[in-house]
Amino acid sequence: MAQGPTQPDREFENVLTKSATEVASFDRQEKTLLGRLQHMLHSSPALVPLIVLLMSLAIFGLLLGSRFFSPFSMTLILQQVAIVGIVGAAQSLVILTAGIDLSVGAIMVLSSVVMGQFTFRYGLPPSLAVLCGFAVGAAVGFINGFLIARIKLPPFIVTLGMWQIVLATNFLYSRNETIRSQDLEAQAPLLQVFGTQIRFGGAVFTLGVIVMVVLVLVLSYVLKHTAWGRHVYAIGDDPEAAQLAGIEVEKTLISVYVLGGLICALAGWVLIGRIGSVSPTAGQFANIESITAVVIGGISLFGGRGSILGMLFGALIVGVFGLGLRLMGTDPQWTYLLIGVLIIAAVAVDQWIRKVAG
Amino acid sequence: MNQTTLKAGLLAAAAIAALSAQPAAAQAVSACLITKTDTNPFFVKMKEGAQAKAAELGIELKSYAGRIDGDTESQVQAVETCIADGAKGILIAASDTVGIVPVIQQARDAGLLVVALDTPLEPIDSADATFATDNFLAGELIGKWAAAQLGDAAADARIAFLNLNPSSPSVDVLRNQGFMTGFGIEVKDVNVIGDEDDPRIVGHDVTNGNEEGGRTAMENLLQQDPTINVVHTINEPAAAGAYEALKAVGREGDVLIVSVDGGCPGILNVKDGVIGATSQQYPLLMASLGIEAIAKFAADGTLPAVTEGKNFTDTGVALVTDKPAEGVESIDTAKGTELCWG
Numbered sequence: 001m002a003q004g005p006t007q008p009d010r011e012f013e014n015v016l017t018k019s020a021t022e023v024a025s026f027d028r029q030e031k032t033l034l035g036r037l038q039h040m041l042h043s044s045p046a047l048v049p050l051i052v053l054l055m056s057l058a059i060f061g062l063l064l065g066s067r068f069f070s071p072f073s074m075t076l077i078l079q080q081v082a083i084v085g086i087v088g089a090a091q092s093l094v095i096l097t098a099g100i101d102l103s104v105g106a107i108m109v110l111s112s113v114v115m116g117q118f119t120f121r122y123g124l125p126p127s128l129a130v131l132c133g134f135a136v137g138a139a140v141g142f143i144n145g146f147l148i149a150r151i152k153l154p155p156f157i158v159t160l161g162m163w164q165i166v167l168a169t170n171f172l173y174s175r176n177e178t179i180r181s182q183d184l185e186a187q188a189p190l191l192q193v194f195g196t197q198i199r200f201g202g203a204v205f206t207l208g209v210i211v212m213v214v215l216v217l218v219l220s221y222v223l224k225h226t227a228w229g230r231h232v233y234a235i236g237d238d239p240e241a242a243q244l245a246g247i248e249v250e251k252t253l254i255s256v257y258v259l260g261g262l263i264c265a266l267a268g269w270v271l272i273g274r275i276g277s278v279s280p281t282a283g284q285f286a287n288i289e290s291i292t293a294v295v296i297g298g299i300s301l302f303g304g305r306g307s308i309l310g311m312l313f314g315a316l317i318v319g320v321f322g323l324g325l326r327l328m329g330t331d332p333q334w335t336y337l338l339i340g341v342l343i344i345a346a347v348a349v350d351q352w353i354r355k356v357a358g
Numbered sequence: 359m360n361q362t363t364l365k366a367g368l369l370a371a372a373a374i375a376a377l378s379a380q381p382a383a384a385q386a387v388s389a390c391l392i393t394k395t396d397t398n399p400f401f402v403k404m405k406e407g408a409q410a411k412a413a414e415l416g417i418e419l420k421s422y423a424g425r426i427d428g429d430t431e432s433q434v435q436a437v438e439t440c441i442a443d444g445a446k447g448i449l450i451a452a453s454d455t456v457g458i459v460p461v462i463q464q465a466r467d468a469g470l471l472v473v474a475l476d477t478p479l480e481p482i483d484s485a486d487a488t489f490a491t492d493n494f495l496a497g498e499l500i501g502k503w504a505a506a507q508l509g510d511a512a513a514d515a516r517i518a519f520l521n522l523n524p525s526s527p528s529v530d531v532l533r534n535q536g537f538m539t540g541f542g543i544e545v546k547d548v549n550v551i552g553d554e555d556d557p558r559i560v561g562h563d564v565t566n567g568n569e570e571g572g573r574t575a576m577e578n579l580l581q582q583d584p585t586i587n588v589v590h591t592i593n594e595p596a597a598a599g600a601y602e603a604l605k606a607v608g609r610e611g612d613v614l615i616v617s618v619d620g621g622c623p624g625i626l627n628v629k630d631g632v633i634g635a636t637s638q639q640y641p642l643l644m645a646s647l648g649i650e651a652i653a654k655f656a657a658d659g660t661l662p663a664v665t666e667g668k669n670f671t672d673t674g675v676a677l678v679t680d681k682p683a684e685g686v687e688s689i690d691t692a693k694g695t696e697l698c699w700g
Contacts, residue, residue: 177399182630182632275573275598276605331524
């Protein structure tokens, strides 16, 4: 084995000759465009759904012209997504804690039925009946939260069970009876209040739409700028670390589910305004629709990441596709197909963005 | 010791088996009612009708239902349970009219009488008998009425169709095409919704048969053409939703809404002018006739007869409206309220 004097002494050190000699440092290389995009999307998670929303608006606008791109149509989409948007707000809170709530739609319907039946069956003043509806929503939310936070049952299981229980209660209690719009109008107009229209030229807003937007903005602020909001994110990210950092995890979790229940009750009230009547068969798919909005809105199902504004954009994307495709006269199945594609694409984008953190 | 216990246990089991076999033979006829859901008032009423008739004739009735409309698995299980249970007959409102047929055949092979209620199986002779509304006629009646109300304006009508769901089940097609026939629209293939090219048709959308879907579908179609003045709806909840959408744009007064069902809230809506006219069907009658058929079959093996000129037993349909039109027979809402369900 003939070795020159410049060669390392031992054979296993041979590799060193080709290795870097400078002091270890962070990678200061200029990021690629794609890399910077990835970073930007990571820091503002509502951006992806916002871009998709604007793009789909532009595409349908080009294809359909003023029939679609009018103040009336734009505000109509808002009216059509108001319920999903409100229920989605509740769902967002829960999913941010790495939970899931399958019972949101059932809570909404039961609350609306309580508001209606307490007025018509027991003759309570409508304002009191509305309060009772909110109480029912909060109570169901509390049971969910208690079972999940205290008894440590998985959120999926608890709310799967609660969904069935609440829905069955709804059908049993309401005796499958619908209260007609005309009766509500005559005897309890308060229940329909969220159907009230406010017009600006061609644009038509309902109180339901306004309450949805305000709710999302308020929650967005609360989640970003209050201790409670940061705790919600922290618990979703890592409950043990949150506990060690002194956050009261159980209490916060329970409060999230109670607030979720209250928001669902609000959705129930808004639902009465939208469909006019109190119908126990309404809102059967609200849980799936709200999860769809949350996922397309870029909120991570693993918790701790995403913004509630994204959920609103997600709900609006679904609304835009729904109205746009119907105006083009396509088979309704195409709407479902495209929403399916969007869901999978949204999660794929989410996974890609997450890599920036790794 | 152990063996004695075992023997005693076996003996006891045999005794119980013998005892329970005894009454089964001597027992009254038993029957099953299988509906699409337990939540739709239509099927709730159907169940009431069956229970009342069964009690009257001394038949033991067991009721089953799918969890949601379209839940065939639960219905298949229910049929299997009824066969195992030794029932004499099954009354079924099938969710999947094709998919249920094999298990229905098993039941018939096992000697049960199978009566389809409300929804014909495909092919219709898969059941021993079918007691149902003539849904085509139901559609035709409201179509004729709408055309008569409009008079000469019918030639320039702008018509929206609010159908049931994307899979267009037979009841959806029959009512839709029936309406067109009654209104005077050329339907082309009578088994297909949407192959017509009559310029008066604005479009079709689906409602899932509820208020929420009715409202959204009406909004969508109004976006396509704000001058719509006739709306065909699959049922009364969808009609109520459509009315809310029309009210929101101030058009509730000048649009004619027609529907099918005849539920009590629907009839009230006809009375209040929300719905112009509705074709009323009679679920209670379907169920009670079904129970009678099973009783007869159990007694002497007679099969129910079909209505003349039809391949099923027609339980009747009546047009309910307070604005009768010439040449279309109808009953008023007072009479409709007496006969309504739900």
